[in-house]
Amino acid sequence: MTEHDKPTTPFPSFVNAQEVADRAGVSRSAVSRAFTPGASIAHETRVKVMEAAEQLGYEVNDLARGLLARRSQLVGLIVTEPEQGFRAHLVSALTRSLIQRGRLPVVLNTGRRAEEIAAAQKLLVGYRAEATIVLSGSPPSSVVELARRNGQPLILIGRSEAGADHIRSRNRDAATQAAELFHKAGFTRLGLASSTSGTPSVVEREEAFVAAALGYGITVSIARGDNTDYAGGRMAATAMLAQAAPQAVFCINDLIAFGFIDRMRECGIAVPLDISVIGFDDIPEASWAAYDLTTFRQDPEVLAAQAMALLEHRLAHPHAPPETIEITAPLVLRGSVRTA
Amino acid sequence: MTEHDKPTTPFPSFVNAQEVADRAGVSRSAVSRAFTPGASIAHETRVKVMEAAEQLGYEVNDLARGLLARRSQLVGLIVTEPEQGFRAHLVSALTRSLIQRGRLPVVLNTGRRAEEIAAAQKLLVGYRAEATIVLSGSPPSSVVELARRNGQPLILIGRSEAGADHIRSRNRDAATQAAELFHKAGFTRLGLASSTSGTPSVVEREEAFVAAALGYGITVSIARGDNTDYAGGRMAATAMLAQAAPQAVFCINDLIAFGFIDRMRECGIAVPLDISVIGFDDIPEASWAAYDLTTFRQDPEVLAAQAMALLEHRLAHPHAPPETIEITAPLVLRGSVRTA
């Protein structure tokens, strides 16, 4: 047992306003006013306070300030697998935007199960987060009820749910466009690579692609992997090879597209010579030379900016009716689709 | 102007302990005790309180609780470009670990400039974060001073700085091993692909590789791109093609390796037939068939677990001497190095 083992105070040396006041020879109120822009305080008093604060290393306790003002500045992000593909970029854009607006993003990296998401949400209620943003693929519908009960603004991204604000890409438009592109290129045997763990966004893309193809008199052969990732793409490719030989395939995800392409190439099937591929998301890897993937762009910065707008609006007008913001995912033409 | 535009209370409907107490017909203390495990309270009283709390949707205000206990449970993560390669996985592992331990990870996604990092750190001091974890490539040395001044535990990852705990991979060992592997394979013309924005970890890998090669009597040709990413790898490849024709190249990063490989292939140079490549990080893309990259594994889960251990230790013993944890990055053999 050395001297290091003795217990110490939890906040070792955080200074409070009273100590600054004592040192500056003023009241504690004066310290508070010195740190409040526009407050009624003499210039020289403020200078005295600031000097004392500087010497002691005082920083206003935002927790206490938030408790009083009833504004914690905390915003929760509930997300599953934040390291995966597009989500990583979305989380990055959201955290950056929130910080720029003076809020603190709390990233609740949680499993996909309903109980885990509910637990994360309760945690955020306990910490009086001012809003919750849910990126998780398919949150349970109970999130809306729990948020409403606590009067906590809730923003869903990529998932609509009655009674909550949400932001979504025009998945159906993009998928329809993919089918149209394939049709115009003269392909008659189309495929769809997806996963069994379908989130609402994924389902929209699937349905719209199949419907649009049907409009051209084409029945789409569908193959699925387990997850919406690289391994899932490989599984889907294997499954599709066993059942059909499409000329062009719409992958509901860039990651799936990469796995799909790699698996095809292993079987000696060249992209785009033997098979054309379109993805979705336009994550940076899509532009890598190894894939050069034609895909639909989801711009994380745009989504984040819209989320901020929605957030500000909701905080200003808590009882305004829920809003839906739709974002167009433009086609990015690259080399994975055979032309002419 | 509709009725929605009227201003409302900032926290719309958060219930406090007093309201629960009133409803349950007990004192506010009883409510507090009902929610404190092991507190002195009659079973039936606790039941009454819990029922009232359930009906009102009460959740303990952890902010106020933290203010009193002087434990905010907030832990700050200062990170630049959290969506990039290995960092995305590290952030994911850290956030998950922190949540599992009941802490709230606040992700401060900030620029790389010293002022931005200092601002983020001050923000965390203001919110009385219990600790700060810095993943940013090369934080200014002032972070240590600022943390010390406020008695805030500081954990650096991938960057050593006197007076702070830190976790690092054995970069030198790995780089030395890379040189050894190339030497044993019989390569005599070696290259190093790096970037000009060298973080301390990167510098270690560079130096050790060059030194080890020199030990075999080999002078390494070095090429650099701007950043440690895919584009940087392409730039390095272009630069290297103009100056030398190495048989084997150590890329200080998987992302750089991918860009390097793609650029080489565009020039008709096959991997591993014409050139062998080793990367660093072993992010999932390294195992993709398109690259099949031999690389050194950094396990984000291991790093996160060590960070948690360091954190707990530091919180328990604020004045213990700074610790360094070194983690071995094992070689993962794949197909990007030519054998025999």
Add this chain to the structure above:
DNA sequence: CGATGCATTGCACAGCTGTGCAAGGAGACC
């Protein structure tokens, strides 16, 4: 010089909780 106005300051309260302390009540034991 007296009165009025304004800028500034300090007091006290509010925001929400955990807990030491004393008091109350009930049960047990003689």
Add this chain to the structure above:
DNA sequence: GGTCTCCTTGCACAGCTGTGCAATGCATCG
């Protein structure tokens, strides 16, 4: 039945801040 003990409960304070309100002091004007 009386007394002692223990369990339970409420009071009050602490933790840290922002701000309305009243008071103070100074300057200005008549």
